[in-house]
Amino acid sequence: MKNPFILASGILDTYAETMLRVAEDAGAVVTKSIGMEERKGYENPVIFEFEHGVLNAMGLPNPGIERFGEEMKKLRGCRAPVIGSIFGKNEKEFAHLAERMEEYGAAAVELNLSCPHASGYGMEVGRDPALVKAIVRAVKEAVQIPVFVKLTPNVSDITVLGMAAEEAGADAVVAINTVRGLRIDLEFKRSVLTAGIGGYSGPGILPIGLRCVFELKKVLRVPIVGCGGITTWENVIEYLMAGASAVEIGTALRNDVRLFKNLGRGVKQYMKRKGYERVEEVVALAHQNR
Amino acid sequence: MHTRIVEVVEENPAVKTFRFRYNVKVLPGQFCMVWDGAGEEVPMSFSYTGKIKGVTVKKVGKTTDLLHRRKPGEVLRIRGPFGTHYPVSSKKYLLVSGGTGIASLAPAAEKIVGRGGKCRFVAGFRNASEIFFIERLRNAGIDVEIATDDGSAGFRGFVTELAGKLFAGESFDYIIACGPVQMLKEIGRRFAEKVETYISIESLMKCGIGLCDSCSILGYRVCREGPVFRAGELIEKGWLEE
Ligand SMILES: Cc1cc2nc3c(=O)[nH]c(=O)nc-3n(C[C@H](O)[C@H](O)[C@H](O)COP(=O)(O)OP(=O)(O)OC[C@H]3O[C@@H](n4cnc5c(N)ncnc54)[C@H](O)[C@@H]3O)c2cc1C
Ligand SMILES: Cc1cc2nc3c(=O)[nH]c(=O)nc-3n(C[C@H](O)[C@H](O)[C@H](O)COP(=O)(O)O)c2cc1C
Ligand code: FES
Numbered sequence: 153m154k155n156p157f158i159l160a161s162g163i164l165d166t167y168a169e170t171m172l173r174v175a176e177d178a179g180a181v182v183t184k185s186i187g188m189e190e191r192k193g194y195e196n197p198v199i200f201e202f203e204h205g206v207l208n209a210m211g212l213p214n215p216g217i218e219r220f221g222e223e224m225k226k227l228r229g230c231r232a233p234v235i236g237s238i239f240g241k242n243e244k245e246f247a248h249l250a251e252r253m254e255e256y257g258a259a260a261v262e263l264n265l266s267c268p269h270a271s272g273y274g275m276e277v278g279r280d281p282a283l284v285k286a287i288v289r290a291v292k293e294a295v296q297i298p299v300f301v302k303l304t305p306n307v308s309d310i311t312v313l314g315m316a317a318e319e320a321g322a323d324a325v326v327a328i329n330t331v332r333g334l335r336i337d338l339e340f341k342r343s344v345l346t347a348g349i350g351g352y353s354g355p356g357i358l359p360i361g362l363r364c365v366f367e368l369k370k371v372l373r374v375p376i377v378g379c380g381g382i383t384t385w386e387n388v389i390e391y392l393m394a395g396a397s398a399v400e401i402g403t404a405l406r407n408d409v410r411l412f413k414n415l416g417r418g419v420k421q422y423m424k425r426k427g428y429e430r431v432e433e434v435v436a437l438a439h440q441n442r
Numbered sequence: 443m444h445t446r447i448v449e450v451v452e453e454n455p456a457v458k459t460f461r462f463r464y465n466v467k468v469l470p471g472q473f474c475m476v477w478d479g480a481g482e483e484v485p486m487s488f489s490y491t492g493k494i495k496g497v498t499v500k501k502v503g504k505t506t507d508l509l510h511r512r513k514p515g516e517v518l519r520i521r522g523p524f525g526t527h528y529p530v531s532s533k534k535y536l537l538v539s540g541g542t543g544i545a546s547l548a549p550a551a552e553k554i555v556g557r558g559g560k561c562r563f564v565a566g567f568r569n570a571s572e573i574f575f576i577e578r579l580r581n582a583g584i585d586v587e588i589a590t591d592d593g594s595a596g597f598r599g600f601v602t603e604l605a606g607k608l609f610a611g612e613s614f615d616y617i618i619a620c621g622p623v624q625m626l627k628e629i630g631r632r633f634a635e636k637v638e639t640y641i642s643i644e645s646l647m648k649c650g651i652g653l654c655d656s657c658s659i660l661g662y663r664v665c666r667e668g669p670v671f672r673a674g675e676l677i678e679k680g681w682l683e684e
Contacts, residue, residue: 162654166656166658167655169661172661173661184655195482196477196648198648198649199654206653208654210648337519340480340519405652406651406652
């Protein structure tokens with residue numbers, strides 16, 4: 153990876169052409185989460201933007217693993233490694249999806265065990281440590297490429313899930329996916345989203361993501377990818393200090409597709425000012441300085 | 443933001459304009475996401491960009507049918523304005539619309555004339571019964587010619603042909619067009635190499651804010667880098683062959 157910035161799943165990553173654009177500045181890119189069959193997702197409204205971030209319930213729209221092969225083909229020349237995100241109902245589906253992603257040339261797979269609003273998938277699977285273990289084991293057996301496990305913050309103790317993933321052989325964990333949330337429309341007297349409850353992303357969830365990474369770092373040996381609420385280079389440093397080795401960014405890209413470039417500059421300058429040469433020197437510093 | 447419908451105008455049997463107060467600066471060509479709390483939230487171009495804004499809706503399916511039942515006093519939620527806008531200046535323009543494409547071009551024509559620019563407007567419809575907004579344009583001093591597929595009004599044939607005839611006899615600084623994609627591609631083929639040509643395209647919108655990728659074509663987010671594009675930019679990426 154040429155830098156620690158990774159495009160998070162579900163943002164500007166349904167079509168290869170858009171991913172290639174973001175990939176120009178990224179250390180790696182994660183695809184939209186892909187399942188067994190095509191899904192249209194929920195009806196609009198699927199997004200609500202407000203001052204602290206975004207609430208979404210897209211409903212995992214995706215073309216299905218077969219057709220996604222076309223996009224992966226176009227990603228062959230991608231400058232950054234492509235990580236295939238997948239979601240399934242059980243270990244069998246996950247193993248199959250991971251195999252296909254490996255065939256398509258993915259550098260790694262990311263298991264979406266954390267989407268908060270699609271029934272029967274994501275978080276509904278990923279909240280159960282025993283299921284997490286079974287799925288990670290099945291995928292590890294099915295593929296050679298590294299397996300990242302994306303965790304949900306919508307549990308009372310995220311470290312239980314992190315440890316389950318690590319024990320089953322995960323190569324890295326990603327924390328966090330969106331936080332379950334709701335906003336209500338006072339005129340229409342109903343949720344602002346068709347699906348009702350959605351997932352909260354953007355600046356408002358930064359402290360939650362940081363807390364999760366901090367807690368996970370205390371108990372895990374595998375690398376952690378921090379995610380959630382990053383909009384500035386300062387936020388990136390915070391994640392590194394909390395224990396992340398790299399970061400994923402989604403929501404903030406809507407206003408600036410070249411965001412990674414600007415963040416990179418800020419991170420570099422900070423490190424220079426403080427006398428650090430490598431990103432690794434910053435990782436987990438907040439655990440020493442207490 | 444929520445707003446109350448202040449007026450509903452029936453433009454033709456399938457098209458209605460909804461006027462509402464929305465105190466945000468909007469440029470011609472930009473769109474919003476409209477939601478009535480019952481149907482789906484759908485993208486609509488602003489057809490009026492002055493103090494009282496408006497959207498002009500053609501009934502084509504479930505949600506647009508629900509919208510057509512909305513009455514003055516009822517509430518809409520508007521998100522936006524989103525996206526790029528038409529270039530507006532004191533230069534000379536040829537504006538070309540197909541069907542409801544006239545909705546987003548009408549405020550552009552008014553703005554151009556207001557800036558001291560010149561415009562010729564060619565408006566295509568399937569037949570005479572679908573014609574709307576012509577009075578509005580003529581009242582603003584804009585020279586409008588009509589094309590219909592069946593010849594029931596004005597020129598008989600495609601609006602792109604009529605545009606070609608005008609283009610052959612006069613010089614223009616800009617062409618801007620909005621309508622069905624096949625029409626826009628024909629505009630691109632005919633004019634993009636000869637004159638600055640801008641087109642407004644449609645695509646499946648979900649978030650409208652550049653997050654979800656559902657609207658993207660050829661690496662461009664139609665909700666952010668569009669809906670108004672310089673035709674040459676899309677053509678370079680292979681749009682005509684798509
Ligand atoms: C930037 C933009 C500006 C537009 N401006 C206008 C306008 O000024 N006036 C007007 O009448 N129409 C406009 N449209 C088209 C309008 O959004 C669709 O006609 C409307 O969403 C149809 O909804 P429906 O449920 O009635 O139809 P459906 O039965 O759902 O579908 C009918 C057609 O509309 C398309 N459509 C449905 N949902 C969407 C969506 N979320 N985004 C894009 N297309 C969709 C479908 O692909 C199909 O071709 C615009 C579209 C875009 C993208
Ligand atoms: C519109 C949208 C769609 C998303 N889709 C997915 C998805 O398909 N799979 C997934 O694992 N996470 C998905 N996420 C979650 C993000 O990858 C990320 O974990 C979350 O948004 C927090 O990061 P951020 O604040 O930088 O956006 C989505 C988020 C948003 C806003
Ligand atoms: S509609 Fe979501 S990126 Fe354009």
